[in-house]
Amino acid sequence: MSEIPLPQIAKRVAPWWLLRHETMLALILFVALIILGALNNRFLTLDNLLNQGRLTTEVGLIALPMTFIIITGGIDLSVGSIVGLCAILLGYSWKTFGFPLPLAIAFTLVVGATAGFFNGVGITRLRVPPLIMTIATLALYRGLAEGISQARSVRGYPEWFYFIGQSDLFGVPAQLWLLLIAIVVAGIALDRTTFGRTLYAIGNNETAARFSGLPVDRAKLIIYTLSGLMAGLSAVVLVSRVTTTRSDMGIGYELDVIATVVLGGTSIFGGVGTIWGTVVGLAMIQLLKNGLALTGVKGDATIVVIGTVLILSTLVASLLQRRRGV
């Protein structure tokens, strides 16, 4: 299911050098897998890989809309705080408002979308630069989470709710299905639809996009709202996985997500990038962390490696780009 769209996503959207960058990244990943697998026989087991999928779903879900946003040359630093806010509101609306859980989940998603929409409004209507707008809401949303929760964590959800986060469906972690579906949808949306094309156009030349009659502001509003929505979804998955809500959930997600997207070859200046690349970036980071840990490398050393990989891969990408002279 997941395999089908990826080659297609890779095929046409990107100029070939970018495609090359992603393929190259995939190759590096492949080599890394082989080496790590050789070093530790527990690494390349289906079990472990699927489990890593489970652990990385939350970041992955947010990385997809973040890819959209960065492709348009924007950024969203508030996602981590939105996760926190949504997690809290899930628990709060369920326990304190006494919503039935399904309703509470829906409510959570709405809140996430609203938070994102608020970012979008600031960015499109008031023309506040995305970085500034979302740095401010980063503080605001986290603050709301703390204020609403009054530092209380909500626990003891009904068993069925833990299905999303903890059990398997057809031998694959439940939330991984969510991620896979999201990837396929996002991939197709970016690669095949007028919406996706609009995003690339905005990132490459916003004025020309406007002059070509593309709905620039609407598109931006949509992607920031989407970003909030997915942060909300990711919060639901997270809560279901760890069975409790705390106001400090999702702290620091923004940097993980951005690192993932950028590693996946999406240019921070906008205009280029693919979902396929983001997926590879996601796998890269998670599997490097996991593989290194399994081969006995400690957490601190691991993040050093991640940082280095991030810089180097971007360097290679930009060198290719320059060779291409774009």
Add this chain to the structure above:
Amino acid sequence: MTATTLIHAEASPRRLLKALASQEALLAIAVIGLAIIVGLYNPRFLAMRNLSDVLLGNAYIAVAAVGMSMVIISGNIDISVGSLIGVLATVSGTLAVEGAPIIVTWLAPLVVGILVMAFQGAIIAYLRIPAIVVTLGMLSILKGGLIGVTGGKWITDLPDSFHLANIELFDAVPMPVFLMIVATIFAAWWMRYSAPGRTIYAVGGNAEAARLCGISPPRATVMVFALHGFFAGVAALLYATQLRVIQSTVPPNLELTIITASVVGGVSILGGVGTVIGSTLAAILIAEIASALVFTDVSPYWIRAVQGVLILITVIADILRRRRMARA
């Protein structure tokens, strides 16, 4: 047309002054206004002691924000500064415990800071990798490296002479406050009166034009980052010498606090605009807000939310003001 051009000319110098003053003025008013309001609610807030403590405890953020403002004005950004300050503090502290001469322990963070940041600047300028990517990578490298090396062992038993931050000049001005003021004034002066200082604005404002004026944007970038490293070093020194324990870990979210100070200070994320006076005032304001919320018995649970709202308001106010300026 003619007539309007002339009117334009008449009106403008005044508007120019407003333009330059505005965000700084707005912040200064906010700082004073907030102090008065809180003072009415709880007079203790206005006690000399408290006001100076607010500055004392947050001077290092203001100092770091000075460098950050330069970086942002030059059209870049740095999110590794928090980690770097953690590293530099540890470097300085370790030297002190190892019994290095105090002066060395004080200079070391400055030197190391300059080197690390200049290195980053070089990567950004010459390999042309976006600043946000390089510094994002460097953030985790520094963070991981620090813990890897120190194992997070706290640094204690620091010699008394090491505590630069505890020196009071003329038994009145605490060193951190003094350094904050000096750093700000020096930087402001330098950015206004030195040729290299102006190039920061030139490069941030219009790199192409700068190039045609014989300015080398890459060199400017490296210079800016080196300076940023210097101020990060000073900040680290204040951070390290304030207490008798150095945590030798990375202070959480420090980089965001610093960037926020710059942005609230009116530095345009698009480059070319802003002053360090603004960022210092903003740093003070943010610290003041934190203290004020305790003094006004705001529920601790809501403190961060209120901070968020206030930041959002200042930022948006600044944006709207610019827009009006631009339209006028």
Add this chain to the structure above:
Amino acid sequence: MKLGLAIALMSATLLAGTAYAAEKRWDGADDLPVNPLACSAGEASAAPAAKPYDGGQPTNAPDKAGKPISLVDVPKLIGIGYFNATTKGMQDAAKALGNVAAKTDGPTEAKIDEQIKFIDNYITSGVDGILFAANDPVAIAPVLKKALSKGIHVVGYDANSTPNAREWFVNQAEFNGIAKAMIDSMANEAGEDKSFAIVTSTFTTPNQARWIAEMWAYAQKCHPKLKWLETVEAQEDNNLSFNQATTLINKYGDKLSGLFGMTSVATPASAEAVTKAKLCGKVAVVGLATPNAMKPYVNADCVKSVVLWNPVDLGYAATYVMRAVVDGKLKPGATSVEAGKLGKLNVVNGSEILLGAPFIFTKQNIKDFDF
């Protein structure tokens, strides 16, 4: 423009909201019952009826009795003095036992989801036992249960998880014990009818929350005249703790005669704040802390008593407990366990092993400790 208005309104409502929320709360923000100890050590404490074993059990764990085992220790976060000390204890124990290889690894920030990933990785990499100090008792449960289900032994220390997610928990000192020690020292250092404030890490950190809750209950019971002013958050950040403590001092002036530091970070910072304010002797600082960080203040008579168990012993004990579990010497229902140089440790409320009464560092003994 409309948005600007919206924000203004929003902030207004927020500020209004804060007004009602401003009432101070001491229940530590979790709703577990409190169990204050008796006021004077003399009379028997209201000991709860001995609970049956409520821990979990690993499913068909390989029998490694007497065989060498490899343990991994995943503390809340690596790189702080406290957990460095526990790690040291584990290494000592490993050396003493000879047939244990222990390794410490964990997140660089006290983030629960990070910690879960670490544990998960070690489950995959296949260790014989996992030692943990939970960032969140509930959130960590699923991954621990997974470990048990994979036949891995799980023992907690310092910060507990829900009981059925681990076999045993080595309790450094019961919450109510810490609470009693803290309140008692505050009462006799500051005075029975004085006021104090608290600097804690965050309101969501379970241990701190529990301690504050127990302190509140115990004070109500035994020192009703003590006045609680307020509690402030300071993360695990030195300078922030210092700023917060200073702010409290400036806010309450003479009204303030005591500061509690709830973490090994907050306590030295509070002491520093008091020292800087030249209020040594006027404002008593009582708190949990590691000796090295406190030596200057204790020696300067600015801090009289530092409450803490010995984290080295805690790590040591945890390792011994794990060994005992693997060797089958510590079975559900047992009432005590041998822990090397620490001697016999008692089992309390079901599946916890009590390290002992909290230890109080003073000017006399603090120099004997180095961690």
Add this chain to the structure above:
Amino acid sequence: MANDQALRETAAPPRLSVYNIEKSFPGVNALTGVSFNVAKGEVHALLGENGAGKSTLIKIVSGVFPPDRGEVIVDGKPVNLARPDDARRAGIATIYQELLLFPELTVAENVFMGHAPRAGLGRLDWRAMREKTRHLLAALEIHDLHADRVVGSLSVGNRQRVEILRALSQDARILIMDEPTAALTEYDVTRLFDIVRKLKARGVAVIYISHRLDEIFAIADRVTVLRDGAHIATKRVADTAAAELVQLMVGRKIESLFPKITLPIGGPVLEVKDLERRPLTKRISLTVRAGEIVGLAGLVGSGRSELAQTIFGVTPAEGGEIKIRGQAVYIRSPAQARTLGIAYVPEDRGTQGLVRPMTVRENFSLAALGKVAFGGFIDRAAERKLASDGVKCFAVKTSSLEQIAGKLSGGNQQKIVLGKWLANKPKLLILDEPTRGIDVGAKAEIHRLMGELAAQGLAILMISSELPEVLGMSDRVLVMREGRIVAEFLREDATQETVGAAMMGSHESAEKVA
């Protein structure tokens, strides 16, 4: 031979001479052996159509890029101009069309950026900087410009003066002006000429690029004509006439270049009444009919593009009404304009027209995504067909549909922008400087296309600064000045003189405004 002639006329060795400069870019031979010289205190005009190579030539002289062959000589000494800085040191200063200023900084700073006066300890001497700036201002008798103004807040004319001041501040002996009047109001043009005359008096050699004959006769001593990158002739302005220069410049009878055949004209497609959008669209009324090409003449800055963008919904109108085929509409956004069947090929191809980093295919479908998409999904086959049809019918020279559009030559880029809109089957086509900066070949093709489109019943509103083009292509010519339509001519009575006069705002045109 042009050079010998020049040398005979100017006794002293020429301040600047260039010999046999050759420069070629992928696909285009920008310059083929161009030589000319400028004497001390001379204003030497470079004349030529867009794409004739003027800009390339001056970029070489100002060190932006090196020539493939040939040399540049200042005061008899060959100079190597590898970087802009070298040119600066050689005393050559250039004022580009797109002014290169620091909008956030003050006039004084902009003037002295890079070579500011210093006081002690390498400190910038602001007082000296202001003083010198005031002196320069005084010297050029500019009184409405203050040294402390932020450049961002200045009018275009004043910004240009800042650039001139900058040139003088580094006492340039050779000043190159690339289409300096392009963006100026009439008033600013006259002031610019005063300044240029003062510079002459100071012995500065001025190279003055323009394709406006009237300006050349007003200000230049000699004129060198370029065409298709070749040096055509160098003449004393005194001994030549407009007609001759046009001949040299265009190289053929104007008519032959513009194949607009008069056709039966249909009903009105666009009717605009009292359209208002401050500052540059004032009570505009006009009509464009099916099959008609209406030329909109006027100086740049007269409000033509602003009018177009108001009609197109980029800057929605503040007053007045627009009718599309009889239907009164209020156009808020380009998207809406598009659905109404309006197409706008903008003036600035690089930033408004083309998405340069995207492929030819993607650019072609950009404005017509609706046509090739079903339920939001792009039909790849349809899109490729759309693009390849476009490439065929517009004869776009590209290696493949996946070629990066930005890498094509100007002409091909323009064809893509045009094609992108026609893919949308519009009813009204607004062309803003459709042939600016593209080579003569492509230009002819675009004109041919316009003819055909009109023949197919499309209504075309064409903005152009090139009089010959306007005169050649239009059924009717409207002239705008300072935001108003000041004159209207039918094809037969539109001439260089009448239209030109109306643009410049001299008297006989004034009567024509009914």
